Amino acid sequence: MSTLGERIKFAREQKGLLQSELAKLINVKSSGVISNWEKDLNKPDAEKIVRICSVLDVSASYLLDYYGKSDNNFTAHETNHINKYRNLDKYGQELVDLVLDKELDRCQKTIPATIINMKNRSGAAKRLVEYFRSVSAGSGVFILGNEIVDHIEIPATSENRNVDYAIKVSGDSMEPDYHDGDTVLVSQKLEMNYGDVGIFVINGSAYIKEYGKDELISRNPNFDNISVSEYDNIVCMGKVIGKLKD
Numbered sequence: 421m422s423t424l425g426e427r428i429k430f431a432r433e434q435k436g437l438l439q440s441e442l443a444k445l446i447n448v449k450s451s452g453v454i455s456n457w458e459k460d461l462n463k464p465d466a467e468k469i470v471r472i473c474s475v476l477d478v479s480a481s482y483l484l485d486y487y488g489k490s491d492n493n494f495t496a497h498e499t500n501h502i503n504k505y506r507n508l509d510k511y512g513q514e515l516v517d518l519v520l521d522k523e524l525d526r527c528q529k530t531i532p533a534t535i536i537n538m539k540n541r542s543g544a545a546k547r548l549v550e551y552f553r554s555v556s557a558g559s560g561v562f563i564l565g566n567e568i569v570d571h572i573e574i575p576a577t578s579e580n581r582n583v584d585y586a587i588k589v590s591g592d593s594m595e596p597d598y599h600d601g602d603t604v605l606v607s608q609k610l611e612m613n614y615g616d617v618g619i620f621v622i623n624g625s626a627y628i629k630e631y632g633k634d635e636l637i638s639r640n641p642n643f644d645n646i647s648v649s650e651y652d653n654i655v656c657m658g659k660v661i662g663k664l665k666d
Contacts, residue, residue, distance in 0.1 A: 425460035427483050431476040432458075433614070434500070436633070446471040477503065523655065574605065574664060582607040586664060587619060587628075593643035594628055598663070604628065606658035619657040622646065628660065 422430070432442050432454075439451035439458070446468060448454065456462045464472060473480050477500055505516060572586050589602040594617070598604060612618050616631050629636035629646060636646040648654055 423460050424463060424483060425458040427478075428454075428464075428472060428476075429458040431472075431478045431483075435476050437476075442472075442475065445475045519653075572603070572664070579662065580605065582609050582661060584608045584658060589628055593638040593640045594630075595640045597639055598628060598660075603664040604660045605662040605664060607661050608658040610659045610661065612656055612659050617660040619660065621655045621657060622648070623653050626657070631656075 432439070437445070439454040443449070443451050443454050448468065453462075457464055469480055469483060472478075473483065505513060508516065574580050574583060574586065583605045585606050585608075586603050587606060589598050589600060589604060592600050597617070606619055612631050614631055614633060617628065618631055620627050620629055620631075620636055622636070627636060627646065630639060631637075632645065635648055638645055
């Protein structure tokens, strides 16, 4: 579970504010106060909580319910979407509902769920996970999940316990970390943070990219990053947590 300090930090970063900027907006002495809160060395009082919620556009329940007792445990990003939804007219809300229903149906059909523990002839423990043919490290592969899905064996190690599926890299925009032809291992259980590499579907095309604030980053300097706006349809299909070794 994330702590109060971690939630304040996440909400602040989602708003693109420095600690010093947040300190000024909520009228505290210095960025050191914010830093101590985010490190959970101290906690803000009730008045400061109210100011933080107002500036960072989050609810008090989001900040304070860090023991996970609530069923409505929203992130700052999710709260922002809810606020936008409430400001739509009836037509806009119906359109969003339609897109959400279709995307949920698509993801439930395409997100790998089959994991089978097994042993090969040598006796070494293996896991069988779903395997997708390709994801782009370049110009984009149309719709992750429309390809024929196979299965592939991966070692049943503690490092691989969170792996949900494997996918082959196509292109070299993520070199030197990920090369054309590499098979990467992806988890849908782990939280994505800035700097992590993930599998993303943007407007129908699938990519492996680094997660940035307002863009998806190509680690190969010869390739452009992908800018992302609020009008783009973007879905994160999981966090890349390793590569399958030959």
